[in-house]
């Protein structure tokens with residue numbers, strides 16, 4: 189199998205590939221030695237560079253009071269290759285069978301084409317490392333900003349931005365509780381691929397009932413003045429999962445329900461999808477663009 | 490007969506009853522009760538409680554309740570585990586009844602023909618006949634009416650007790666509830682001073698024992714009868730799979746959280762028909778707690794956690810002093826967090842800086 193056609197799924201990339209001819213593909217081996225044929229390549233979507241208004245994850249303090257998360261305008265300068273679908277039960281099982289991943293907390297009879305759930309951030313990273321070895325390309329979890337960029341109109345973020353009445357700390361807790369309030373109805377099980385449809389960028393099942401791990405760590409940020417930082421304390425033991433709302437989860441947690449706080453609505457299911465770092469071909473294409481005077485691209489954040 | 494009954498309903502009743510010749514004692518009692526005013530009360534599903542007076546108005550009366558037994562599938566957790574519940578009036582727990590000491594409770598119990606099993610009711614508040622269980626066993630398609638005198642004030646459990654292994658099975662399948670018998674002059678603190686509540690909530694705790702399949706997933710069954718043998722086996726291990734308030738994990742959280750406000754006094758009635766519990770209000774207290782639930786005993790003061798013996802109901806009175814989200818839990822925290830025994834109070838109001846303040850917000854540890 190050859191991943192080239194999938195890598196170059198965007199129209200611009202296809203044009204570039206035509207211009208570059210086949211010699212380069214032959215010159216750059218896409219796979220290491222070994223039986224990689226057993227791993228079907230994941231279908232990816234190429235998200236064009238763009239700008240998004242991104243509510244920064246984490247807790248923000250000013251003058252010792254919780255304040256609303258800053259919303260920053262972010263430019264993602266490089267194209268983003270992201271899996272069209274969440275990693276499936278069947279794909280994850282291959283990693284388990286290879287001895288590179290721990291079994292997910294799933295019923296043994298879970299259908300292979302369901303999104304894998306019951307996986308921790310640690311499990312997701314182990315899968316990314318194994319999958320990178322299998323494909324000879326670098327796969328990793330998206331950052332929260334990359335996820336938001338790919339999610340487009342499906343992006344939700346925190347249901348409560350952290351703002352509250354300065355004189356009444358309880359007002360913030362009450363606001364968040366009401367924002368995340370639930371009817372107590374049972375969570376639906378993970379749904380077959382495609383149940384929640386594609387967004388405007390062609391990425392499928394975003395913000396359905398499977399939350400997706402990102403690489404972004406929890407931060408507590410002290411702001412001074414209008415937008416100045418600050419002291420930042422990063423806790424990478426807690427990572428951000430995005431989905432129907434943003435969740436801050438201990439990275440070893442597999443069951444979303446058990447990882448939330450004492451109150452507030454936790455994720456229903458935890459899964460993930462990966463992004464692929466630009467390969468030699470794409471890096472060459474970027475360079476080519478610069479050399480030929482086409483629009484220069486900045487590296488992704 | 491008709492004329493005598495009519496006569497007894499009129500004024501001058503006591504004298505008339507006394508004057509009736511050669512009336513057997515039981516008939517005389519019946520006549521006296523028949524002469525009492527009657528009140529029909531419509532029960533409401535927990536955690537809510539039907540409207541009632543905290544201080545009785547007038548003398549004793551006969552308070553009529555009706556409960557229809559419903560056997561029905563109920564979802565008891567957030568992964569959709571479904572059990573064939575047995576319920577008084579459709580809810581787990583059954584509704585809280587409120588009367589005053591000296592009143593007569595007159596319950597009509599209905600077992601619709603669509604049910605599979607015979608049921609009855611054992612009131613811990615009642616005297617004799619296994620709490621009424623002996624007099625109330627009814628098959629599907631039958632109904633029965635029981636009257637008992639509320640001679641002792643307090644909160645008391647009622648539950649189904651149809652004999653043998655059916656008793657624990659029916660109870661852990663949801664067939665329990667509580668009755669609150671208030672002193673005629675209302676609740677009093679340890680010094681005898683009256684205390685009142687602005688709201689009352691009834692939290693019924695239930696332990697479920699759901700069998701699992703070979704893969705460890707909870708099983709569901711086509712009917713009550715088919716679930717019996719497997720369920721009994723799990724019950725005999727004494728380790729519940731679910732310990733929940735109001736019939737399901739999360740039944741009293743989120744949009745269904747209990748509501749209150751700073752300055753409000755709330756009475757929380759807590760029952761557990763089968764198993765010990767230890768309610769605790771995280772961030773609050775029990776100002777006055779009738780741990781055993783019996784109002785003739787002075788309430789304990791300022792409790793952090795109180796004990797509800799399996800097979801009893803207790804009552805805790807608390808005035809909220811601070812706004813926020815409070816978790817009301819069974820303080821076996823494994824049962825609270827892992828098995829479901831958590832409710833939330835959403836309390837609005839002004840923050841009291843004197844009671845608590847974050848003197849300095851979290852910041853990186855000072856290095857000098």
Ligand SMILES: [Cu+2]
Nearest residue numbers: 608609649659
């Ligand atoms: Cu019964």
